[in-house]
Amino acid sequence: MQYEVVLPAAGSGKRMGAGKNKLFLLLQNKPILIHTLNVFQNDENCTGIWLAVKPEERAFIQQLLDEHHITKVKGLPNGGEERQHSVHSCIKEMEQVDIVLVHDAARPFITQDIIARLVETASEYGAAIAGVRAKDTMKKVRDGKIVETVDREHLWMIQTPQAFRFDLLFEAEDVAEKVGFLGTDEAMLVERLGYPVHIVEASYDNIKMTTQEDLVIGEAILRKVQGTH
Template sequence: MPGVKYYAIIVAGGSGSRMHADVPKQFMLLNGRPVLMHTIEAFHSSASAPEIVLVLNEAFHQYWKELCAEYTFSIPHQLVKGGEQRFHSVQNGLEDITEPAIVAIHDAVRPCISLQIIDSAYKQAEETGNAVVAVKSRDSIRQGTKTGTVSLNRDEIYLIQTPQVFKIEILNKAYGQEYRSEFTDDAAVVESSGVKILLIEGDTRNLKITYPEDILVAQTYLRSKK
């Protein structure tokens, strides 16, 4: 689409509490470099080559700059102040995108995202308005109720990942809403504004680093990609 630019908003607001770490998990070392650097590099290396907006808690801006110098990390990116909730961080990331654009929003702690998925998601969003990466559940699923639990059809259950990619006008409308606690991801925010969410096939290797053992798994995935 002529005149439309690609952007990637990398949301890095994790505290590292579940990792029992001294620094947020996006800064933990993965194959010799901070997790966040692997994530940014994936988008930069994709054929889509989006402009990168990093949304980071302001308290860690200087620390990130020092890490970039220490690891000679020179991929261009814009650094933006994070918000109280993920919702507000994405709002902040959207503020400076004032031109026609396709915008991917991605968790900083999903460093194993494949270049193929990135490019496929941008392409679908450009054609249809949005593309949300997801994988079908491989496990049996039960839902808690007031009286016990009920079994759900796992073939109808999708586990949502990122990136979640949208046309900028869809995001601007959706993020013009007031924050609600049920806004756990961008798809929920956009859907509440009246837009039908379209899924695109993801990858189980696109894990979100949450617990210490996830670092070990991610190391294996990244080494196998190389």
């Protein structure tokens, strides 16, 4: 089942402490961004990629796309101050498609199998997001003191991609913009419309490159995927 994907790529990477867009940092001599893009470039069901970028980085990103033969990118609109603004910038430029995915450009280890299940679930129900079950004991804390131990059986750690019917995400983004609401992810915007969002169990390997420690973990995951040591 076909889809298009939106990748917000205009972040600053402050938590990484790299002094530049963390997507340009290398994993096995290849930028994180290219690792992520290759997943969608190589997926025959992906018919288009949209990258929200900083204007001053557009030329360099285009150079990377050309160098690594990424041919599915349909647009490089300006990213916004927040992720939500970047996603909306892409959505407004897209033509009507059945299913649209939103994925963190700094999550290079998503698999085509998980993507396929997300697309299928979103096609059937309207909205689906990737996630994994919480492993650790969870505590609610207030003013430095534990006030409750939360039953982790019903807790999930949410990842991306998040998949939606295009018209549903477009409406959710549009409504949020009109009322000035800023959500933590696209699913939250859809939830505000009273629409159920289904979860698809993903992988603990589907980490987001956020800190220097993640780069070390990322190298290990790459070696595992490639069957090397």
